[in-house]
Amino acid sequence: xxxxxxxRELSPKARGIVTLCSFLLPLAVWSAFSYLPFLWxxxxxxxxxxxxxxxxxxxxxxxxxxxxxxxxxxxxxxxIVKGIPANPVYLxxxxxVGKAFYTAFVTEPRLPGDPWLxxxxxxxxxxxxxxxxxxxxxxxxxxxxxGAYSPIARLFEPFIDFVRYMPAPAFGALAVAIVxxxxxxxxAIIFIGTFFQQVLVVSxxxxxxxxxxxxxAQTLGxxxxxxxxxxxxxxxxxxxYRDLRILLGWAWTYLIVxxxxxxxxxxxxxxxxxxxxxxxxxxxxxIIMIGIIGxxxxxxxxxxxxxxxxxxxxxxxxxxxxIAKALGFGKEASTA
Amino acid sequence: MSGEDQLVDYRExxxxxxxxxxxxHSREVVLKVGNLGKIFGEGVGATEALQDIxxxxxxxxFVSIVGPxxxxxxxxxxxxxxLETSTSGSAMLDGEAIRGPGSGRGMVFQSYTLFPWLxxxxxxxxxxxxxxxxxxxxxxxxxxWLKMVGLADFKNHYPHQLSGGMKQRVGIARALxxxxxxxxxxEPFGALDAQTRALMQAYLLQIWRHVDVTILFIxxxxxxxxxxxxxxxxxxxxxxxxxxxxxxxxxRPRKPDQFLDPRFLAVRHRLDVLIHxxxxxxxxxxxxIGGVDRFAExxxx
Numbered sequence: 001x002x003x004x005x006x007x008r009e010l011s012p013k014a015r016g017i018v019t020l021c022s023f024l025l026p027l028a029v030w031s032a033f034s035y036l037p038f039l040w041x042x043x044x045x046x047x048x049x050x051x052x053x054x055x056x057x058x059x060x061x062x063x064x065x066x067x068x069x070x071x072x073x074x075x076x077x078x079x080i081v082k083g084i085p086a087n088p089v090y091l092x093x094x095x096x097v098g099k100a101f102y103t104a105f106v107t108e109p110r111l112p113g114d115p116w117l118x119x120x121x122x123x124x125x126x127x128x129x130x131x132x133x134x135x136x137x138x139x140x141x142x143x144x145x146x147g148a149y150s151p152i153a154r155l156f157e158p159f160i161d162f163v164r165y166m167p168a169p170a171f172g173a174l175a176v177a178i179v180x181x182x183x184x185x186x187x188a189i190i191f192i193g194t195f196f197q198q199v200l201v202v203s204x205x206x207x208x209x210x211x212x213x214x215x216x217a218q219t220l221g222x223x224x225x226x227x228x229x230x231x232x233x234x235x236x237x238x239x240x241y242r243d244l245r246i247l248l249g250w251a252w253t254y255l256i257v258x259x260x261x262x263x264x265x266x267x268x269x270x271x272x273x274x275x276x277x278x279x280x281x282x283x284x285x286x287i288i289m290i291g292i293i294g295x296x297x298x299x300x301x302x303x304x305x306x307x308x309x310x311x312x313x314x315x316x317x318x319x320x321x322x323i324a325k326a327l328g329f330g331k332e333a334s335t336a
Numbered sequence: 337m338s339g340e341d342q343l344v345d346y347r348e349x350x351x352x353x354x355x356x357x358x359x360x361h362s363r364e365v366v367l368k369v370g371n372l373g374k375i376f377g378e379g380v381g382a383t384e385a386l387q388d389i390x391x392x393x394x395x396x397x398f399v400s401i402v403g404p405x406x407x408x409x410x411x412x413x414x415x416x417x418x419l420e421t422s423t424s425g426s427a428m429l430d431g432e433a434i435r436g437p438g439s440g441r442g443m444v445f446q447s448y449t450l451f452p453w454l455x456x457x458x459x460x461x462x463x464x465x466x467x468x469x470x471x472x473x474x475x476x477x478x479x480x481w482l483k484m485v486g487l488a489d490f491k492n493h494y495p496h497q498l499s500g501g502m503k504q505r506v507g508i509a510r511a512l513x514x515x516x517x518x519x520x521x522x523e524p525f526g527a528l529d530a531q532t533r534a535l536m537q538a539y540l541l542q543i544w545r546h547v548d549v550t551i552l553f554i555x556x557x558x559x560x561x562x563x564x565x566x567x568x569x570x571x572x573x574x575x576x577x578x579x580x581x582x583x584x585x586x587x588r589p590r591k592p593d594q595f596l597d598p599r600f601l602a603v604r605h606r607l608d609v610l611i612h613x614x615x616x617x618x619x620x621x622x623x624x625i626g627g628v629d630r631f632a633e634x635x636x637x
Contacts, residue, residue: 215419216449220463220514221439230466234453311452311494 012322019322027094034093041085051078060086092281097288100281110277117270121289124255124266127183131190131258132251136244139198144240146199147206148232157203160196168193168254172261186258186265193254198247205239206232238309245301252294346602349585357583360394360566366517366550367393367416372425374411374576384575385411389425391569391581393518393550400553400561401569404611408576409554413520416552417443429517439467442511442549446523448503450495456506457482457491463514481509484543501532508543518550525560533557534592537564541590558607562600563590570610579610 003010010018033039044066046059052069055061061083070080087093092100104117115123146153168189175185175192209232217231259268267286274282306312349357374386385408393399401409414420416427418437427434429441442463450459460478465471482488485505495503504524511519525533537560544551555561561568565584572579585599594600 210449212445212447212449213451215417215437216443216445216451217462217466218419218437219417219439219441219443219520220510221437221466222462223466226466230462231451234451237453309453311454311496 016322016324031094033091034087037085041087043086043088044083045086046081046083048082050081052081055081060089089278090280092284096281097284100279100285101289104274104282104285110273114273115269117286120266120270121293124259124268124290125293127186127258127266128190128248128251128255130183131187131254132194132248134187135191135194135198135251139195140202140240140244143199143202144206144228144232144236146203147209147236148228153203157200160199164196164200169257169261172257176262181262183265185261189258189261190251190254193258194247194251197250198243201243201247202240205243206236208239209235238305238312241301241305241308245298245305248297248301249294252290343602343605344598346582346585346599346606348599349583350587352587353585356588357566360397363395363397365392366395366397366430367552368426368428368431369416370426370428372412372415372422372427374408374415374420375423386415386422387575387577389576389578391578393552396548396550398544398551398553398564398566399569400555400565400567401571402555402558402561402607402611403571403576403579404573405556406576407571407573409571410522412571412576413443413522413552413554416518417441417520419443439463439514440517442514442516442519444504444507444511444519444521444524446526448495448500448507448527450503450506450510452495455492455494456487456498459495459506460510460513463510467514477513478509481513482506484512484546485509485539499532500528501536504528504536505539508540512543512547512549516549518552521551521553523554523556526556533560538592540564545589558604558611559595562586562603562607563595568603568607570607572610582606 002008003014009015042063043060044063046055046057046061046066049055049057051073055066055069063085066081066083073080107117109116142156146156171192172185172189175188179185179188213235214227214231217227222230255266256268259266264272267290271283271286274280274286369392370390372386372389373384376383376385389412391399401412403409411420415422416434418434418441434441451462454462457475457478460481461471461474464474464477469477478491479488482491485508487502487505487509490498490502495506498506507524508519525536528536540551541564553561553564562584568582568584570579570582571577582603584603586594586597
């Protein structure tokens with residue numbers, strides 16, 4: 001079978017294997033740099049200080065400094081420093097980050113009153129939820145109206161297109177001044193970051209509805225309002241749902257900026273604090289957690305979508321299903 | 337191949353056919369089109385799609401519209417459906433001017449246009465629901481129509497699960513469920529393969545016999561037009577004008593063996609002449625093989 005035929009989909013099994021590789025490959029590169037001492041490792045971690053007056057066990061030092069010190073010591077006939085190649089503190093090994101996934105949750109915050117990791121995460125999720133919900137409540141109907149009716153599009157879209165180019169974080173200071181402290185400005189930034197894109201994306205999706213369906217409904221006697229509620233709305237629903245899934249992903253990118261506004265909160269505060277303490281495995285764990293939450297939500301929404309819209313044919317199989325199939329857990333693989 | 341002398345006169349009608357047409361023309365006029373014109377655009381770029389179209393369609397008549405591509409037959413049927421407005425003249429259904437789409441004129445599209453989010457039954461009940469009928473009434477109606485098109489067992493299927501022919505049968509049932517006075521069909525079988533198309537033609541004739549409806553049918557398949565219709569409206573292109581209104585001298589009910597009837601062939605020949613012009617003489621037909629010089633000469637014709 002030709003794997004590189006343009007536009008040809010792979011077999012379910014091959015698809016799963018490649019999808020799995022898409023995660024395994026970066027992990028393999030990371031592991032190689034972490035566990036193979038001859039790859040990179042620009043530093044030396046001191047294990048025995050010998051007769052050195054400066055180097056202490058546990059210290060990581062530049063290779064050059066390490067060898068200079070040893071040359072100096074050996075020329076004097078003193079015991080040399082022993083050490084092993086090490087990576088900088090900002091590149092923890094996979095197993096350390098893996099461990100951090102657990103320890104980060106059970107480690108008490110250094111300062112009393114600081115939130116635990118799960119509290120930080122929950123806070124972030126709430127900010128996203130409210131920002132996205134408020135945006136959707138206004139943005140989706142407005143987008144549909146813009147897509148359906150030309151005068152409304154002409155009235156709103158040029159201005160929205162203009163505001164869209166203003167970066168949402170630029171409104172940070174304003175948001176604090178207007179909505180006050182606490183979560184208000186953070187939700188406002190998610191809202192600003194999402195809303196303007198949302199209106200334009202939804203209106204485009206609405207415009208993409210097959211006009212012939214509207215015409216067919218007209219010849220069947222549908223009135224203006226019925227066209228909107230009985231044809232346009234159900235007609236765009238699966239695409240609208242897909243749009244919202246993508247936009248929700250964007251909302252996560254605005255979260256990090258939003259949480260920097262005013263007092264740092266949520267997962268961003270955790271990341272900043274941990275990097276200040278130089279516990280980089282926790283930083284990685286937190287960033288990956290955001291990815292996992294995003295992917296998880298998307299997979300759940302995707303599965304929900306194929307239940308909600310049974311008339312949608314061949315929706316693309318999700319990442320997990322692909323991998324499961326390749327590993328032999330899927331229905332297709334077991335019957336094959 | 338000019339076998340004109342071997343062909344019977346397509347205008348000659350047996351007493352039975354003559355009686356059929358007399359009877360037909362004595363019925364009320366359902367659709368009355370008068371001096372209808374349509375110009376797209378304005379000023380220099382304006383193109384005249386339809387010019388001075390006038391014809392009547394009688395109750396329960398089956399009329400087809402044929403013509404070369406670009407003759408405006410689709411524009412005409414879209415104007416009658418109310419999806420497009422004419423720039424001059426009038427079109428009246430039962431004496432009432434057509435203004436915008438309405439449930440009195442059902443339309444069947446070449447691209448099926450079934451609502452993908454509704455089941456087969458949901459598609460059929462869509463029209464009656466729009467006109468504000470109660471749901472029980474509507475359900476029972478839908479069942480009846482689906483039985484008529486042979487899809488009662490598929491009522492809970494979604495359109496994407498059906499074949500092209502089945503989709504179009506749903507399309508027909510959906511349009512008929514509104515009890516329209518006239519059914520406008522815009523190349524309804526154009527996207528189907530030859531075999532399915534023949535089946536659908538038979539289906540349509542059967543439905544038409546059992547349902548009180550007038551049909552206006554667009555096609556580019558001349559055999560299809562002859563086989564189905566009482567009369568065929570032949571349009572010419574640039575601008576779209578009526579060239580001739582041909583009465584089909586074949587008895588009803590129609591049967592597939594009529595495709596070989598000499599009167600069928602005579603009508604077919606007449607339509608070919610109207611639409612494609614006289615067949616070129618044999619020498620002429622071969623002439624453009626002779627290279628560029630000859631080509632220019634043909635072009636000059």
